[in-house]
Amino acid sequence: MSLLAVVLEVAAVVGLLHLVSLVAVVGVDDLRAAPRRAPRTLRAALSPLATLAAVLAVNGVIRRLGAELSWLVGVNVTGVIYAIEGAFVAVVQSFATPAATAYFGFVYVFGYVYLLTFPLLATTLRGHTRTLRTLIAAYGLNYGIGLVCYVVFIAYGPRNLMPDLVESLLFTSWPRSQLLTSQVNVNTNVFPSLHTSLSVTVALVAYRARDRYPRWTPVAVALAASVVVSTMYLGIHWATDVVAGVGLAVGSVVAAERYERRRDADRRGDSGRSGESPEPGGSTERTRG
Amino acid sequence: MERSPPTVATRRRVLAGLAGGGVAATAGCIGRIRSVSGWESSTQVRLDIKTVPADADPYALRIARQLREWYRAAGIDARVTPMSEQELFRQVLLNREFDAFVARMPARFRTPDSLFPLLHSRFVETPGWQNPFGYADLEVNELLETQRRTTGRRRAEAAATLQTEIARTQPFTVLAFPDDIRAARPDRFRGWQGADLRSPTGYLSLDRTAPGRERGTADGTTATAEAASDRRTLRVATTDPRATANLNPLAVEFRRGDAVTGLLYDSLGYETDEGTTEPWLAESWAFSEVDDAHVARVTLRPGTTWHDGTPLTAADVAFTYDLLADTTLDGGPSTDDGGTTADGEGEGERVPAPRFQGRSSLVADAEAVDDRTVEVRFVDCDPTVAARAFTVPVFPEHVWMNRTDTVSLGGLEFGPATEALVTNNIPPVGSGPLRFVRNTPRESLVLEPFADHFLARRPPEELPRGFADAPAFDRLSVRVVGSGVTAVEVVTDGDADVTGTPVGADTVPRIGRAGDTSLVVDGRSAPYVVGYNALRQPLTNPQFRNTLARLVHRPSLVRAVFEGYARPTVSPLSTRRWVPSELRWSGEDPVTPFIGSDGTVDAERAREAFRTAGYSYDGDRLVRTAR
Structure with missing residues (x-):
């Protein structure tokens, strides 16, 4: 069961990264307060969590239908993307060294999972309800819009279109990882790059919360940048996918923040009448522009 | 090749001129307009080469990319469109939506008669692997019929002329016979070398190794459990997911060969x-x-x-x-x-x-x-x-x-397809040596030996040569992986016994490095070809196709794409005795010699050849009049 082995490996490494980061980012004091705070925070984030779960479930169903649906209703844009950017990814790969391949391979699989999961954990433990809700809503938007794009646009990545110029570096250096990635996605789903959009989403949200997460923000930004480069470096995504991914991330974060702001305003209006506390979660949260 | 808007544009310009001319328009001018509108502007020749991505086939896309370079050198606007093999077959074989495609033929052509369905014009209207090119040549028809009726020298002569005629008129360009490369583990089954794993008989000819000789696999517990009962599963890693979702021998877009369906039927x-x-x-x-x-x-x-x-x-x-x-x-x-x-x-x-x-x-x-x-x-x-x-x-x-009913979805009838052609046929009811156990679409397929099959029931002396026994395995499990490299790694890790689909030459060192894994190289394979749509301009013109074929340098392909694991060929027939000596490969294409040297197209000479064929150049773009 080598797929299971890969999953366990990822879980173990990401778990280890979490442990280290918890101490460094969340801190001992907040960890002590966490058992009391976390359940309340999670309850407050229930509605975006349910939405995200629903989006992921739909994602799962659509993936079961597989590329079949795409081929029926979608357009093959591989040629268009190639016409736009040509062999740019091959240029990126021309800087390849064994060390860089190891680093970007690690970042693409382990770093990405860590980057996406840690802020959920950290904001929950520290009781930052609004940041958590924003993040989850942005994830949901990323997945939802990404999914529609995957159905509408059929595109193969550079490693599949120009095998003579672009090596499939992740899978030639660590073939077993493909057992995992092919469980998560099919090779026609490259536009836009969800690796890019979700990583950039985390980086944007972290940047907004930089006052409260001074240690996490630089890590998130650096890691997100590495993930973005890795998608091209490993020959999986086109630069076009990456640009579209960044656009999707910015759009998702802006929309999620706007939604949360409006919700807050509504709740304040309500609470003015009913006299309830507007912030059920953390105490340190401030509204930022 | 698409028609571009100039046709309309020209007319519009002429009409605008007419309006502008106003009262001054005379009968003479109208006559002039009529003459002008008969002359349409010319457009660059476009060729869309459809093929499968690198994950699905180690060579096809690289071939297509090389062809694109060669075609471009001659001023053709060539591009490559990758798509899944199922989609490629649907577009090429069922809908004839293509200019050119690069693919491996579904089977070897051992006898001249195997070319009959591919090239006889009576099959132009039949979808599937029947004349997908829309090729019609009365002489070829006649030769195909002659080789069916005759024997001995006369058949050999008809076959030889047939192959020469095909090589001249180029319904498709045959590129090379690749070596099928596989990784196989000799610790549980033997007989890999020499087994034809593209056909069902290959899997039936394997033998199990004597118990106890097995070395530990990564999955030790299963191996011991298996050894105890001496039940053995033949585990196949494949990059082709289609057989896990469809087992209908008639569903042309789901079949590469008959290795799996041939075991069931x-x-x-x-x-x-x-x-x-x-x-x-x-x-x-x-x-x-x-x-x-x-x-x-x-x-x-x-x-x-x-x-x-x-x-x-x-x-x-x-x-x-x-x-x-x-x-x-x-x-x-x-x-x-x-x-x-x-x-x-x-x-x-x-x-x-x-x-x-x-x-x-x-x-x-x-x-x-x-x-x-x-x-x-x-x-x-x-x-x-x-x-x-x-x-x-x-x-x-x-x-x-x-x-046998025509297919309908929600009361709507769709084209002339019958249920027999579109059913996924799961579970299949065949009579073959293996029967269906279970499947998970796009992931896995499990078969087991059929106890009532004649291979299991009849005494060895009654059985076909070389098959004097029931299958050597108690289960056959097929597992889908993402690419050839991963398939090889699954085998070298001990999680599979063989790569079911052939893998690329780039994996050979990887297989060589793994201690418990053998490299199996089989030269008895189906050729790679470039197929042309002879019903689309300008590919309708045999002279154009012939000139196009002269832009293909097979030795370069064998060197750069196949890394030496292939033999260049002009004739699609794999059996040497049917190929006349003048068509056998001897370092150069005897019928459509390459225009250039050492894999580089001589642009000047290529232009000359296309001009001679009746086409012209606008700068360095090959153009034709859009009609």
């Missing part, structure tokens, strides 16, 4: 490496001549049954040929008195099977004499050719007679 006979046909499900057959037609009396093996327990009879065999000729069975079973064959149908449109037409079209009609005897009457052809008709899979009448 028996045929009366099987084709040997030499191209002869030997009895398989049939015990024997005897040819005779009745009223100037060859008739074969085929005797089935005694006691054969389908996987669901229903007895397999001669009626199923007769039904099979009716079904292949017309899956609607509308003309009434052709075994009816009066001998109405496929052309005698009354009402509905014929929907022939998109596969096996070359072989099934040899049969004029088939009739069950008794349970074990079927009489097959052939069209005008020689018995050695006629016996090829026995290699089609036999279908159970009690299952497939319910699949």
Whole structure:
């Protein structure tokens, strides 16, 4: 069961990264307060969590239908993307060294999972309800819009279109990882790059919360940048996918923040009448522009 | 090649000029306009090369990219469009939506008659692996028919002329016979070297290693459990997900070859490496001549049954040929008195099977004499050719007679396809040596030996040569992985016994480094070709295709793409004795020699060749008049 082995490996490494980061980012004091705070925070984030779960479930169903649906209703844009950017990814790969391949391979699989999961954990433990809700809503938007794009646009990545110029570096250096990635996605789903959009989403949200997460923000930004480069470096995504991914991330974060702001305003209006506390979660949260 | 808007633009400009001319327009001017509008502006020749991505085929896309470079050097606007193999086959074989495609042929062409369905113009209207090129050449038709009717020297001559004519008119360009490269583990099964794993017989010819010789696999517990009961699963890693989702032998877009469906469905006979046909499900057959037609009396093996327990009879065999000729069975079973064959149908449109037409079209009609005897009457052809008709899979009448209605979804009818062509046929009811256990679409497929099969039941002396035993495994499990490299790693890790689909030459060092894994290289393979749509401009012109073929330098492909693991070829036929000496590869293409040297197109000479063929250049763009 080598797929299971890969999953366990990822879980173990990401778990280890979490442990280290918890101490460094969340801190001992907040960890002590966490058992009391976390359940309340999670309850407050229930509605975006349910939405995200629903989006992921739909994602799962659509993936079961597989590329079949795409081929029926979608357009093959591989040629268009190639016409736009040509062999740019091959240029990126021309800087390849064994060390860089190891680093970007690690970042693409382990770093990405860590980057996406840690802020959920950290904001929950520290009781930052609004940041958590924003993040989850942005994830949901990323997945939802990404999914529609995957159905509408059929595109193969550079490693599949120009095998003579672009090596499939992740899978030639660590073939077993493909057992995992092919469980998560099919090779026609490259536009836009969800690796890019979700990583950039985390980086944007972290940047907004930089006052409260001074240690996490630089890590998130650096890691997100590495993930973005890795998608091209490993020959999986086109630069076009990456640009579209960044656009999707910015759009998702802006929309999620706007939604949360409006919700807050509504709740304040309500609470003015009913006299309830507007912030059920953390105490340190401030509204930022 | 798409028509671009200049046609409209020109007319519009002329009309605008007319309006501007206003009152000054005279009868003379109108005459001038009419003359001008007959001359349309010219557009660059565009070629869209469709093929499969690198994950699905180690070589096809790289071939297509190299062709694109060569075509571009001659001023053609060539581009490459990758798509899944299923989609490629749907667009090319069923809808004929393509300019050119790069693919591996579905099977080896061992005999000249295997070219019949591919190139005879009577199949232009038949979807599937029947003349997908829309190619029509009366001389080729005649030669194809001659080689069916003749024997000896006359057949050899017809075959030789046929191959030369094909090489000149280029319905497709044959590139090379690749070596099928596989990784296999010799610790649980042996006989990998020499087993033809593109055909079902390859898996049946394997032997298990003696118990105890097994080395520890990564999955130690299963291995010990298996050793205890001596049950053994043959684990195959494949990059082709289609067989896990569809097991219909007629579904052309899901079939690469017949390795899997051939294990589930028996045929009366099987084709040997030499191209002869030997009895398989049939015990024997005897040819005779009745009223100037060859008739074969085929005797089935005694006691054969389908996987669901229903007895397999001669009626199923007769039904099979009716079904292949017309899956609607509308003309009434052709075994009816009066001998109405496929052309005698009354009402509905014929929907022939998109596969096996070359072989099934040899049969004029088939009739069950008794349970074990079927009489097959052939069209005008020689018995050695006629016996090829026995290699089609036999279908159970009690299952497939319910699949003859045209397909409808929610009351809407879709084209002329029948249920028989679109069903995924899971679970399949065949009579082959293996039967279906379970599947998870796009992930896995499990088969097991069929205990009532003749290989398991009959004494060795009655069995076909080399198959004197039941299969050496107790299960056959197929698992889908993302690419060839991953398939190799799954084998070297001990999680699979063999890579079912051939892998690329770039994995050879990886296989060599792994201690417990053998490299299996098999040169008996189907060729890679570039197919052209001869019904689209300017590919309709044989001279254009001929010139296009002169932009292909096979030795470069063999060196750069196949890394030496292939042989260049001009003729599609793989059996040396059928290929005339003047067509055999001797370092250069004898019919369409490369325009250039050492893999680099000589642009000046290429332009000259296309000009001679009647095309012109606008700068360095090859143009043709859009009409």
